[in-house]
Structures are given as C-alpha cells and as structure tokens.
Amino acid sequence: MTIDRPSPAPGIKEVAKRAGVSPGTVSNALNRPERVADATRERVLAAIRETGFVPNASASRLRALDNRAIGILVIDVGNLFHTSLARAAQRVADDRGFQAMLCDGDREPERMCRLIEFLESQRVAGVLATGSSLPGVGERLDALRRRGAAVVLVDAPTTDPGRCSVAMDDVHGGEIVGEHLLEVGRRRISYVEIEYEFAPFEDRLRGLRHAVGDRADINVVRVPVSELEDERVAADAVIAAGSDAVFCMNDHVAFSVLRGLQERGIRVPDDVAVVGYDDNEFASMMATPLTSVRQSAQLLGETAARLLLEECADEDHVHQHITYQPRLVARASTLGHS
Amino acid sequence: MTIDRPSPAPGIKEVAKRAGVSPGTVSNALNRPERVADATRERVLAAIRETGFVPNASASRLRALDNRAIGILVIDVGNLFHTSLARAAQRVADDRGFQAMLCDGDREPERMCRLIEFLESQRVAGVLATGSSLPGVGERLDALRRRGAAVVLVDAPTTDPGRCSVAMDDVHGGEIVGEHLLEVGRRRISYVEIEYEFAPFEDRLRGLRHAVGDRADINVVRVPVSELEDERVAADAVIAAGSDAVFCMNDHVAFSVLRGLQERGIRVPDDVAVVGYDDNEFASMMATPLTSVRQSAQLLGETAARLLLEECADEDHVHQHITYQPRLVARASTLGHS
DNA sequence: GCCAGCTGTAAAATCGTTTTAATTAGACCC
DNA sequence: GGGTCTAATTAAAACGATTTTACAGCTGGC
Numbered sequence A, B: 001m002t003i004d005r006p007s008p009a010p011g012i013k014e015v016a017k018r019a020g021v022s023p024g025t026v027s028n029a030l031n032r033p034e035r036v037a038d039a040t041r042e043r044v045l046a047a048i049r050e051t052g053f054v055p056n057a058s059a060s061r062l063r064a065l066d067n068r069a070i071g072i073l074v075i076d077v078g079n080l081f082h083t084s085l086a087r088a089a090q091r092v093a094d095d096r097g098f099q100a101m102l103c104d105g106d107r108e109p110e111r112m113c114r115l116i117e118f119l120e121s122q123r124v125a126g127v128l129a130t131g132s133s134l135p136g137v138g139e140r141l142d143a144l145r146r147r148g149a150a151v152v153l154v155d156a157p158t159t160d161p162g163r164c165s166v167a168m169d170d171v172h173g174g175e176i177v178g179e180h181l182l183e184v185g186r187r188r189i190s191y192v193e194i195e196y197e198f199a200p201f202e203d204r205l206r207g208l209r210h211a212v213g214d215r216a217d218i219n220v221v222r223v224p225v226s227e228l229e230d231e232r233v234a235a236d237a238v239i240a241a242g243s244d245a246v247f248c249m250n251d252h253v254a255f256s257v258l259r260g261l262q263e264r265g266i267r268v269p270d271d272v273a274v275v276g277y278d279d280n281e282f283a284s285m286m287a288t289p290l291t292s293v294r295q296s297a298q299l300l301g302e303t304a305a306r307l308l309l310e311e312c313a314d315e316d317h318v319h320q321h322i323t324y325q326p327r328l329v330a331r332a333s334t335l336g337h338s
Numbered sequence C: 001g002c003c004a005g006c007t008g009t010a011a012a013a014t015c016g017t018t019t020t021a022a023t024t025a026g027a028c029c030c
Numbered sequence D: 001g002g003g004t005c006t007a008a009t010t011a012a013a014a015c016g017a018t019t020t021t022a023c024a025g026c027t028g029g030c
Helices: A012-019 A023-031 A036-050 A055-064 A082-097 A110-119 A139-145 A172-185 A199-210 A230-242 A251-263 A297-313 B013-020 B023-031 B038-051 B057-065 B080-095 B109-121 B137-145 B170-183 B200-214 B229-242 B251-263 B297-313
Strands: A069-074 A099-104 A126-127 A150-153 A164-168 A188-194 A217-223 A245-248 A273-275 A291-295 A321-324 A327-329 B070-072 B101-105 B126-129 B150-154 B164-168 B188-194 B217-223 B245-248 B273-275 B292-295 B321-324 B326-327
Touching: A012 A023, A012 A036, A012 A172, A012 B292, A055 B057, A055 B109, A069 A273, A069 B150, A082 A099, A082 A297, A099 A110, A099 B101, A110 A126, A110 A139, A126 A139, A126 A297, A139 A150, A150 A297, A164 A172, A164 A297, A172 A199, A172 A230, A172 A245, A172 A273, A172 A327, A188 A199, A188 A230, A188 A251, A199 A217, A199 B013, A199 B137, A217 A230, A230 A251, A245 A251, A251 A273, A297 A321, A297 B038, A321 B109, A327 B217, B013 B023, B013 B038, B023 B038, B023 B251, B070 B080, B070 B109, B070 B297, B080 B101, B080 B251, B080 B297, B109 B126, B109 B137, B126 B137, B126 B297, B137 B150, B137 B170, B137 B297, B150 B297, B164 B170, B164 B297, B170 B273, B170 B326, B188 B200, B188 B229, B188 B251, B200 B217, B229 B251, B245 B251, B251 B273, B297 B321
Parallel strands: A069 A099, A069 A126, A126 A150, A150 A164, A164 A321, A188 A217, A188 A245, A245 A273, B070 B101, B070 B126, B126 B150, B150 B164, B164 B321, B188 B217, B188 B245, B245 B273
Antiparallel strands: A291 A327, B292 B326
16 A cells, blocks of 8 residues: 655646646636636636645735735633634624634733734734733734734723724723622722733723722732632632622633632622623623623624724725723622522 | 834845845844854844844745644634633644644634635644534545645544544543433433534434433434524423433533523423533533533643644654543532532 | 865745736727 | 737746855865
C-alpha cells in the first residue's frame, strides 16, 4: 500500500492551465464575474472544483486593495456575556461577507495587546473591541486606528470624536442596584470586583455610590484574578465586612459568591442579599435565582458590528456613540422566596 | 485643528532606510538574530520601535516556509465545554509560539465547512477540530489533511491511522448513566438529544442502551436546533412519554429541561430524575444540582493541542489515539435532597 | 603578499494572487 | 472597407515580506 504524499495545494496557475485560460482570467472569474464570458466562467469553475483549489488568502490579501476581514476582540470568551456579544457580531459580519477573526484576551491585558498587534499584522479593515480601558489596550487600539483601521469600542462609553462606540450605561446600572438594595432595606453593601483597572466596573461602583449617598455604607472588595476560582475568598471578605448585601460586578463572580456564602452557612437573601450583573442565561437557574442587571450582549454586538462594517465600507462615515440603558431583574437573591 | 490622515503602515523598506541597512537585514534581525551583528540588530530594533512597524503577516506567510499558525475549530463557543477546550488549546499554542485562530461553528455544520475552507485558505499548519462526525465536516477535514496540514480530532474516538485523535469514551459515559439510573430505581428513561448527526451523542445513547438492556424502556427525544431555546419542547416530550428519568446529551440541554419540568410543576427527582453531560461549572449551582458526567475539556484541549503542535513540528511524527474515561458525578437531580 | 575561510550585508529572486495596461476579436455604423 | 467601440482575454507589474545568492571586508596562516 502506498501512502499518498501530501500534494501541495494547487495554485491558480494549475487551474488556469486546466481551464485553458490565463491566471488573470481565473481571478476575474472568481472576483469580478461580470468581466468574464459565461462559458469561460463555467469552465473555470469546473476546473476549480476538479482541482480542489482554495485560494491562498495571504497572497490575495497582499495584493487586493479591499480587505474584507475584521477582528473581534473580547476580554474573556469564557464569560457568557462576551461570548454572545462576539457571536452576534460574527453573525453580522458573516451576513455581509466579512471574515471575522475571533480573539480571546483570556482576561490578560498584555495578551489583548498582543492580539491587537496580531490583528494589525493581518491588516484587518477594522476591529470591534471590548476592554479598551484595560492598561495598554486603548493605546494599542489608537495605534491601530492611526494606521487606518476602523475601530469600534464596545463597553466603553466615550465621546472620542475619532471613532464609534457602543456601550451600556454602567453608572445607571450601578444606580438601579443601589436603589433596589435600599428598597429592600439593606444598609451595609459590599461591592465585589476583580482587581483590574476596568472602566465599566468603576462606573458601576460610582453609580452605586451615587444612588446610595449616605444612606448606606459601601465596602469595596477587590479579588485578584488569580483567586477568582476560589469562591471562598470573596465570600469571606463580604462576611468579614459584616455586609447585608453584595453587589458583584458580573454574574460569574456573583455565582461564586453565592456558593461561597452557602458553604459558610450564610442564608441568601435573609442574611445577605446578592446582586449580579449581565443577567446571563444561568442567573435565573441558580439554587437561589440571582437578581441581576440585564444588558443585551447580543444587541451590543450586533450594533457594534453594524457600525464597524459601515465604517469599513463608507469612506466618509459619521462616527456615532450609542449608549443603551440596562435594567434590573429582581429575583430571589434579594427578594426572598415569594 | 487638523485631522491626521491615516498614514499607511510603514513597511520593511522604511525601517531599513531609517536604520541604514537593507530590507533583508531587517528581516534577518527579526527572524534569525544570530546572522546579524549585535550593533546592527540594535539599530534595526530601534528603527522598528520608532516607526511602529508591524510586519505584514500576509507577505510573511506567502514567502516563509514555516508556518506557525493553527486553527481551533469548535462547534459552539457558547457551550462551556467547547469554550474551555478551545481556551486550553489556545494556551498551549501560545506557549509554543504558535498563533491560534479560534473558529466558532455556531452549531451549523455548513458554517463549520466554510471555516475549514477559511483555515485552508490561510494555509495553517494544522487544525484541532471538534465535530468531525457532523455532515460534511469530516470530508472537508480529510481534504485539508491531504493538502498537508496536520489534523487532530477531538471528541471522535477513531482508529484512523492517518491522524491523531483525542476523545472521551462516550459509550462508557452512556453506560455509567444507565447504571446509575437503574440503581436509583428508574425504569422509563428518555434520552434527549439535539437533532443532529453527531457521533458522540449516538455513542452515549448506545452506552445507555447497553447498560440498561431490557431492564428499562428507552425513549429517544430529538429536539430540532431551532427549538433549543424553548425549554418546554423537550420537557413536554419527556412528560408525554411518561418517563421517570431523562438523560440529556449535554448540560445546557439538561438545564433547559430542568426549567421546563419546573414550569410544568414536575418535581425533580421525585417525579423525574435528570442527568446531564459535561459537568460544566454550573451543574452544581442549579436550583436542583445536576447529576452529570464529568469530562475535562481542559485536558482534552491541552492534549490535543500538544499532539497537534508535535505533528506540525516533527516531520516523522507517530500518530496516537488517546481515549479518556469520563466519570459520573451524582447530585440531587437523581438522588434527591440528602 | 596571496589565498582560503569566515562574517556581515546587500541585491535579487521568490511566494501566489490581484490589478493594470495592452491586445485581440467582433460588431456596428457610415 | 475603414474606422470606432466594446467586450473578452492575456501579459506583465505589483503587493511586502523572506530566502537565496553573491559580494565585500577581515583574519590569519604560510
């Protein structure tokens, strides 16, 4: 038995020879069908099928002037919020014939910087980015933009006239949580966030402070990224502070706080009320359904992608800043069993 | 105020001119530092920093003989199992200096085929793929392999001598669920799967049938992909069949079945026991903690990536087939409140 | 002083496609 | 029948890097 040596990929020249035309015509048959006679086109397509030709994207992009590739950069694909955002954006890109490259920052700012550099090396037409307020990331995105790429920021409400942005109003998100916790009679609130310089998290805290004023004490707990897996760390800090409510900067953290509190025998919401953020698909399924702030990742992703592609296509595109308002979904983790 | 026109990306020639060397030397300074004098190298690196030069990846890949890029193809990044698998693989690639392109099939087999074609057009050195048993996907992967790319299959236990594979023993996974359900006294079992020709799902059913023999009735429920969002569809089918247990082919489906049953007032596990598959991070956090079959996505992803990169590097690499055994994690959804 | 051997750099070829400019072949009109 | 136009195709240049090949400048041994 002979092993079939991997044969090198057939190039446009082999296709041309087989179809009895020149390489240029093959390219035209694929990219500008109107320029080539129907009969020839048929012959070329047949030759492509027979040879299994798949164009070398590197060569195409090197010469072609229009570039139908974009990058989608998310902080953490393991986080459902980012996953749906990315996926919604990708669908939009797909529909319009753009190739989206999904990049996962894995919660590490320097990895995100490396990914932006990767996208720059790919010479993508544009980038849809989350996490622009993380250290170094914004600067790198600016450099990309100066190079001519379209950049749309998600999750960073900005008034930067040089680009588009789509965001949720995180300050308001924090406010409605504050109001809700006051309503259910809480006066000692812990705010749990990842130890991370990330603007939306700061905004949520600011909103919380603003809504609460001096009607409640606020205690801030910062969990190092490395200890995120250990649910007891955050829960213990909350217990130590003697809080009667916890506001977590996202649902994932809230879930682990819920579990940590449960392990310590703390009752939710009787002893401590818990609020999350994002209202992901699991919030309502928890043992104690989680009160959370709903923001539609899908809407954000779609809108951002639409703006990005518009900017990639239109030479004189007008930048926009869109801010959506989140809303509170109250459940048992603050209301008790009703 | 003047708007800075986006200046085109500086090329290797500008860098060369600024450093007072030839373009070839710039390339050598970056890719084969040992060939260039230290002083020259320093000058080149300085010029690169000053110009903000980022190599055009298309041009590099076009000429360069070694290709340090791989593709990671998952069926569904929205599914936590696939997310952790992809991420673990990506970390391995990262560590070894490979650029991984993450591709999300979005649960659509033809989208997966398009993505494989995309990876082929990128001329990646290898692909780590899930879902090879989906219609069309396997064929497309074969074509890719014939072209010379390394392909490692995850989630498809195969004895194909032409490539590596890493998988969980899904038949055994089905068996341990069957045994467990018999142990807790169930005799009318529904197996819920997505309407999808996917080998692992069939294997789990086969294992279930094998373990149960004629000691219990098995009823198969196939949910169309389109109705996955509606939790009542699967739950109602289970209720209609009069089952006292449901085995769902993954945790996501189990969660929605749990919710559907709850909406209908069915008690879990008193009326119906529920078992999932994957044992993802939320299984233990549900209102009724979910009995599930644990398989380490991380282990699969890491191992597969390691094999893939080994194959990309080694000319004469020996193919391996690794199968891991899953184990059952029993919780309240089959045991009741203990 | 000559030549071999070695280093570091430069010049030129190359990768596979797209684009531009040039060419050919008909068609049409007066 | 000559000239103009248009449509279809081809030949060749271009894209921006890497790789190969050639060359210049030293070193050191005889």
